[in-house]
Structures are given as structure tokens and as C-alpha cells.
Amino acid sequence: MMREMRLGESARGLSTLYGTSLLVSFGFGMTIPTIPLIAAYFDVSLFWGAQIVTAWSVGALMGTPPAGIIVDKLGARVALLLGPMLIIGGAFTVVLAPWFWLVLIAMGFAGMGNSTWMIGREIAGVALVNPDQRGRMMSGFMGTNSAGMALGPALGGVLADSVDFRAVFLAYMLAAALVLALSLLAPLKHGNVPVRPASLGPTIPFWSPRRFTTIPSLVREIEPALRATYVVLVFATFTMMLYRMVLQSMLPFYVITYRGFSASELGYLLSLQGIFVIIMIIPAGFVTDKIGRKWATVPSTGLPAIAFLLMPFASSYLAIGGLLVLLGLASGLSLGSVATSTYDVIPAHARGRLQALRRTTAELGAITGPLAGGHIAAASNPGVVFFAAAPVLVIAAVLLAFLAKETLNRLPDPLPVSEATRPPPG
Numbered sequence: 152m153m154r155e156m157r158l159g160e161s162a163r164g165l166s167t168l169y170g171t172s173l174l175v176s177f178g179f180g181m182t183i184p185t186i187p188l189i190a191a192y193f194d195v196s197l198f199w200g201a202q203i204v205t206a207w208s209v210g211a212l213m214g215t216p217p218a219g220i221i222v223d224k225l226g227a228r229v230a231l232l233l234g235p236m237l238i239i240g241g242a243f244t245v246v247l248a249p250w251f252w253l254v255l256i257a258m259g260f261a262g263m264g265n266s267t268w269m270i271g272r273e274i275a276g277v278a279l280v281n282p283d284q285r286g287r288m289m290s291g292f293m294g295t296n297s298a299g300m301a302l303g304p305a306l307g308g309v310l311a312d313s314v315d316f317r318a319v320f321l322a323y324m325l326a327a328a329l330v331l332a333l334s335l336l337a338p339l340k341h342g343n344v345p346v347r348p349a350s351l352g353p354t355i356p357f358w359s360p361r362r363f364t365t366i367p368s369l370v371r372e373i374e375p376a377l378r379a380t381y382v383v384l385v386f387a388t389f390t391m392m393l394y395r396m397v398l399q400s401m402l403p404f405y406v407i408t409y410r411g412f413s414a415s416e417l418g419y420l421l422s423l424q425g426i427f428v429i430i431m432i433i434p435a436g437f438v439t440d441k442i443g444r445k446w447a448t449v450p451s452t453g454l455p456a457i458a459f460l461l462m463p464f465a466s467s468y469l470a471i472g473g474l475l476v477l478l479g480l481a482s483g484l485s486l487g488s489v490a491t492s493t494y495d496v497i498p499a500h501a502r503g504r505l506q507a508l509r510r511t512t513a514e515l516g517a518i519t520g521p522l523a524g525g526h527i528a529a530a531s532n533p534g535v536v537f538f539a540a541a542p543v544l545v546i547a548a549v550l551l552a553f554l555a556k557e558t559l560n561r562l563p564d565p566l567p568v569s570e571a572t573r574p575p576p577g
Contacts, residue, residue, distance in 0.1 A: 182319060209518070215507045236264065369504055424476065
């Protein structure tokens with residue numbers, strides 16, 4: 152009976168996390184169509200309007216390291232509550248903002264809230280499943296993110312056209328408020344505050360400056376044989392975010408400006424890619440959990456490398472569509488596979504900080520990709536940007552294939568959840 156009750160609690164906890172994942176991504180997705188409207192309202196250039204997304208990304212970057220510390224020391228629920236609060240505050244500020252610079256600051260806080268909630272969601276989810284179920288869980292998380300980002304802009308565009316951009320941000324607030332309420336009620340396992348093993352030394356107070364350890368000392372928390380694997384996974388995450396942001400920022404210029412297709416034709420191409428991402432949600436989880444982590448992580452960087460190398464030579468609509476199908480399959484395989492591999496490697500007492508370090512590196516890739524791509528495109532053409540990014544993907548695929556260890560059957564877990572949540576003896 153107790154076993155059935157625990158399974159029921161885990162199922163309810165995961166259902167809540169999946170539902171709130173959809174709401175968080177759906178809310179942010181609604182804001183994307185408002186960018187030109189905000190730029191027009193405040194009479195700023197489209198360049199500055201585009202910096203709304205940059206401000207959100209910078210906020211996500213700044214919020215990730217402290218989120219990792221909060222999760223490790225105060226528990227996942229604190230991050231799950233703090234994140235939506237920041238989003239609500241940021242969205243409400245946009246509604247009332249009289250100046251454009253305040254919009255940028257507000258979106259930075261919204262991005263910070265998003266990253267804080269994402270870290271809390273991952274750690275809470277890991278505590279609810281066994282290690283051999285992590286791949287499917289993470290794939291589900293990433294799949295709901297993709298679905299929310301695909302559906303959100305449609306409603307956002309309708310609200311913006313029917314009312315104005317403020318209505319969209321009010322809806323964003325309501326979505327975040329619902330996430331806050333659900334996160335408060337979510338049945339999380341034992342509060343999800345892992346206990347640091349006594350063998351690792353005394354616990355440092357949360358407020359101590361010693362909490363802000365250097366990156367090398369943080370990596371030394373990992374078993375020596377697995378440190379190189381963690382470093383490779385961090386680099387692979389950086390690479391994945393870099394190529395995705397290059398694709399998002401450069402594909403419109405390549406398809407419309409350079410190849411002469413219409414905006415609607417570009418939309419069809421992006422929808423095609425999204426369909427294949429969604430198709431891969433369930434297969435990616437089973438590949439990660441049943442066949443091997445590398446069977447998902449290596450193709451998720453190797454296939455984009457092939458697509459990026461071929462993209463400058465794709466002049467027909469059919470050829471570009473074929474490459475986007477390949478990128479959709481790769482994105483589907485990457486859904487949670489790198490995060491899952493990282494959880495296999497890192498110890499439970501440092502999950503928040505070490506995952507935050509990986510995600511911080513990812514945000515750096517998200518910022519670096521469009522900046523570097525813009526300079527290359529200005530000097531040559533958008534197609535060259537894809538060709539220039541391909542070697543980075545090749546390096547990531549080679550490192551994942553030959554340097555990183557396969558972690559699917561690595562037992563025991565660095566610190567099993569049952570041990571992480573069990574009070575120390577005596």
C-alpha cells in the first residue's frame with residue numbers, strides 16, 4: 152500500500168511538472184510576436200526591439216548560478232516558487248513600463264525567473280524517478296517546452312492584434328501565476344533537499360562567501376573518472392545552444408533575404424522542423440534509457456554538423472526543407488539526453504550547482520551564436536555562418552563519441568535519491 156502511494160505521489164508530481172513546463176514555455180512563446188509592436192510603441196528601431204530577447208537571455212544567464220545554489224541548499228520547491236514570482240514581476244512591469252529601457256530590465260527579470268524555475272524543475276523531477284527513467288523524463292520536459300514555444304506565438308499574435316501587447320503580458324502573468332499555484336501544491340519527494348555526505352566534510356552555511364566556490368573546486372565534487380565526461384557534456388551543451396540560436400537568427404535571412412523565399416514559406420519550413428522534434432519526444436527517451444546515452448547525444452551534435460555543412464549549398468526549397476528535417480530529428484534526440492547524462496555523472500549534493508554551471512555555459516552559447524553570426528553574415532552572407540559553425544559541432548560529436556563515458560549502466564548512482572533524502576545516521 153505504501154509503495155502504491157509513493158508511486159501515486161511521483162506520478163502526480165511529474166504530471167504537475169509537465170503541466171507547468173508547458174505553461175512556462177507557452178507564456179514566453181506568447182511574447183515573441185509582440186517585439187515589433189513594442190518597438191513601434193516606444194519608437195525604437197527593430198534592432199533595439201530585438202534586444203528584448205537578448206535581455207531575456209542575459210537574465211536567464213544571470214539567474215542560473217544562484218538558482219543552482221538555492222536548489223542545493225534550500226530545495227527545489229523554493230526555486231519553483233521564486234521563478235514564477237520573478238516572471239510575474241517582470242511581465243507586470245512591461246504592462247506598466249513608460250520607457251523602453253524599463254521593458255529590457257523587466258524582461259531580464261522574466262528570464263531570470265525562467266532559468267530559476269527550470270533548474271528547480273529538473274532537480275525535482277530527478278528526485279521522482281529512478282536513474283533508468285531519467286532519459287524519458289527529461290525528454291518529456293524538453294518536449295513540453297517545444298510544444299509550448301510552438302503554440303504560444305499563435306495566441307500571442309491574436310491577443311496583440313485584437314488588443315495590444317500589454318494584453319499578451321497580462322496573459323503571461325496569468326500563466327506564471329498558475330505555475331506558482333501548482334508549484335506550491337506539487338507533491339515533491341521529501342522536500343527534495345539532498346543531504347551532503349559526511350565524508351565530504353562539514354556543511355558550509357548558505358550565507359557564507361565560501362558558497363561561491365571556483366569552477367575547478369566545484370568540478371572536483373565529481374568522481375575523478377567522470378570529470379572529463381562532465382566537461383565534455385558542458386561543451387556539448389554550449390555547442391547545442393550556439394547552433395540553435397545561429398539557426399533561429401540566421402535562417403530567416405538565409406531563406407528570405409539570400410534565397411528569395413517568402414515569410415510564409417519560412418514559416419512552413421519551421422513548422423516542418425517542429426513536427427519532427429515533437430515526433431522524436433518518445434523515441435528519444437527510449438533511446439536514452441534503453442540503448443545508451445551516447446546513441447542520443449552523439450547524433451544530436453553530429454547530424455547538425457552535417458546539416459550546417461550542407462546548408463550553404465542548399466538553394467532549392469526542397470533541399471532546405473530536407474536539412475531542416477535532419478535538424479528536427481537531431482533536436483528531438485537532444486531532448487534531455489545531455490541533461491540526463493549529466494545527472495548520471497554529478498553527485499546528488501551538488502546537482503543544482505553543477506547543472507547550473509552547465510546551463511550557464513549554454514546561455515553563453517545562446518548569446519555568442521547570434522553575435523558571431525551577425526558579424527560573419529555582414530562580412531559575407533548568411534550561408535557562410537552555417538559553414539563556420541559546423542566545425543564546433545564536429546568537435547562536440549567527436550568528444551562525446553570518444554572521450555565521454557557511456558553512463559547508462561553506471562551503477563550505483565553518484566548518490567541515490569533514497570540516500571540523498573535520508574537523514575544522516577545518529
